[in-house]
Amino acid sequence: MIRARFRLVLPEDVWVTEVSTSFPDATLRLLTGVPTGDRVLELGEVRAENPERVTDAIRDHPDISGYEQLYAGDSRAIGQYEADESGLYEFLWASSLPPEFPIVVENGEMEFDLTATREGFEAFGSALDETGRRYELLTLVHIDDRESLLTDRQREYLTVAHRRGYFDVPRECTLAELAATLGVDTSSASETIRRGTGRVVGQFLLDRD
Structure with a gap:
């Protein structure tokens, strides 16, 4: 795909x-x-x-x-x-x-x-x-390998972050608000989103080469 x-x-x-x-x-x-x-x-x-x-x-x-x-x-x-x-x-x-x-x-x-x-x-x-x-x-x-690109948790967090407008400019929600929605602390939300975003960006850059 x-x-x-x-x-x-x-x-x-x-x-x-x-x-x-x-x-x-x-x-x-x-x-x-x-x-x-x-x-x-x-x-x-x-x-x-x-x-x-x-x-x-x-x-x-x-x-x-x-x-x-x-x-x-x-x-x-x-x-x-x-x-x-x-x-x-x-x-x-x-x-x-x-x-x-x-x-x-x-x-x-x-x-x-x-x-x-x-x-x-x-x-x-x-x-x-x-x-x-x-x-x-x-x-x-x-995106043929999208299922193996992200863990289930990374996919969940990134999906919720996208829907809540966390990646919009300006942001529609803060990290604290996002963490509250996910039911986790801010450090866990930040780390999972950072790692998931890094994988997605890395995949994109590799496909552009």
Whole structure:
């Protein structure tokens, strides 16, 4: 199996392109998307210095309807809405490989992950080339040996840390909060995460050679 991350330049006439280029310092994260006919029901997150300005632009865009704000903070907001997303998802939905969320959009460019067999990955790349869109392959990691790469405890700790936002910049939770969630002391959490992270990074660097 192969896990890869792509960066794709979005069409200019897609709503998320227009909003993200209007707020180039903001990060828009599409947390999930469910097709509903020719539209998509989305759960989206905005991370910005002033997220209210960005969410107002999303709510007021003609391609957005039924915007409902679910969370609002100083630098982060989450909303649910319906969107005309044919230009954003048309290639991903048409492929045999569904998009993996979250999909991250910044300043008119979309980043997304893909997990596939080697044959599926090569077919996806060929299909992407045929679209003529500009894109970049950011990372490529072979994960055939993922079961032996991490211990069960390392995999558990890294998974919880990722879900809680421990690796985000800025971090969404502290080491103490993470340790409390795992039910261990901070030194145990720190050591296990450090060793697991070292193995993952080492595997990635070896695959890049």
